[in-house]
Amino acid sequence: MNHLLTGKPEEIRALLDSVDTFLFDCDGVIWHGDNLIPNVAHVLERLREMGKRILFVSNNSTKSRRQYLKKFTQLNIEAYVNEVFGSAYAAAYYIKHNLELPDNKKVYIVGMSGIQEELDAEGIKHCGSSDDNENLTDMSEMSTIKNDPDVGAVLFGFDLDLNYKKLAKAFTYLQNPETHFLATNTDLTFPTKNAVYPGTGALLAALSTPLGRKPLVMGKPEQRMLDVIVDKYHLDRSRTCMVGDRLDTDILFGQNGGMKTLLVLTGVTPAAGLDEQEIKADFVIDSLGHLL
Ligand SMILES: O=C(O)[C@H](O)[C@H](O)COP(=O)(O)O
Numbered sequence: 001m002n003h004l005l006t007g008k009p010e011e012i013r014a015l016l017d018s019v020d021t022f023l024f025d026c027d028g029v030i031w032h033g034d035n036l037i038p039n040v041a042h043v044l045e046r047l048r049e050m051g052k053r054i055l056f057v058s059n060n061s062t063k064s065r066r067q068y069l070k071k072f073t074q075l076n077i078e079a080y081v082n083e084v085f086g087s088a089y090a091a092a093y094y095i096k097h098n099l100e101l102p103d104n105k106k107v108y109i110v111g112m113s114g115i116q117e118e119l120d121a122e123g124i125k126h127c128g129s130s131d132d133n134e135n136l137t138d139m140s141e142m143s144t145i146k147n148d149p150d151v152g153a154v155l156f157g158f159d160l161d162l163n164y165k166k167l168a169k170a171f172t173y174l175q176n177p178e179t180h181f182l183a184t185n186t187d188l189t190f191p192t193k194n195a196v197y198p199g200t201g202a203l204l205a206a207l208s209t210p211l212g213r214k215p216l217v218m219g220k221p222e223q224r225m226l227d228v229i230v231d232k233y234h235l236d237r238s239r240t241c242m243v244g245d246r247l248d249t250d251i252l253f254g255q256n257g258g259m260k261t262l263l264v265l266t267g268v269t270p271a272a273g274l275d276e277q278e279i280k281a282d283f284v285i286d287s288l289g290h291l292l
C-alpha cells in the first residue's frame with residue numbers, strides 16, 4: 001500500500017498493463033482552477049493512444065457536464081460529455097431516477113449554475129441558487145423567511161455566493177422532516193496551486209450543524225456515482241484505477257468500489273505523514289504528469 005511509483009518505469013508499466021479504464025479526479029489532479037498541472041494533457045493523450053478508457057469523476061458541483069467540456073476544450077484536453085461525471089450530474093440523476101420527487105415539488109438549491117443546468121437537463125423544477133444571491137439587509141428581515149410547501153428537497157453544493165438568506169431558507173425548509181436533504185459532496189477543503197481553502201463540506205456544516213440532520217451525499221466516496229458509471233460502461237472494477245488527490249474521497253471511493261487506486265501529491269494530500277494516514281492508496285506518484 002502507498003507504493004511509491006515515482007521513477008519506477010517497470011512498475012508503472014505493470015500498472016498500465018493491469019488497467020483498461022482510468023477514472024480521473026479533476027481538482028488537484030488535472031488542474032488547479034484554470035491552470036493545467038504540467039504534462040497532464042500529454043499523459044492523457046498517451047493513455048488514449050494506448051487504448052485506455054478515460055473517465056472524469058469530480059466532486060466539484062459548480063460545473064455541469066457541458067461546462068466541464070468547455071473547460072477541457074479551453075485547456076486542449078480531449079474529452080466527451082459521456083466521459084464526465086460531476087457531483088451536480090450525480091445529484092440530478094439521483095433525484096430523477098431514485099428520489100421520485102412529486103411533480104408539484106421543486107428543489108431548493110444552495111449552489112451554482114452547474115447544479116441549475118443539470119437539474120434543467122433532467123426536467124427537475126428548482127429555485128434558490130443565484131435567485132437568492134441578494135442577501136438580507138437587516139436581521140429584522142429573518143421573519144420574512146417562511147416555509148414553502150412546494151419545496152420537496154434541498155440540494156447543497158459549493159456556492160461562492162453563499163449568504164445568510166440561503167442558509168436560513170434551506171434551514172427553514174428542512175425543518176420539515178419530509179423535505180429531502182441532499183449534498184453534492186462533503187470535501188472539507190478545496191485545492192489550488194499553492195494553498196487549500198474551505199471546501200463544500202465546510203460550507204455545508206453551517207447548515208447541517210444547527211439543523212442536526214445529515215444530508216444524503218451524491219459524490220465520492222459514496223458509490224451512487226460509481227454505480228451509474230459501472231452500469232453505463234460495464235466496467236470491470238478489478239481492471240479500473242481511480243486516480244485522485246484526496247484520501248477520504250477519491251481513494252476511499254476507489255477502495256469501496258473494488259478498484260485499484262493511485263494517489264497523486266499535487267492536490268490536498270501532502271507527502272509528509274502519508275504512512276500515518278488511515279486510508280492508504282495502492283500506488284502513489286508525485287504528479288500524474290510524471291506517470292509516463
Ligand atoms: O470543495 C469541494 O467541493 C472540493 O474541494 C472540490 O470540488 C473537489 O473536486 P474534485 O477534486 O473531486 O474534482
Ligand SMILES: [Mg+2]
Nearest residue numbers: 025027028245
Ligand atoms: Mg481532487
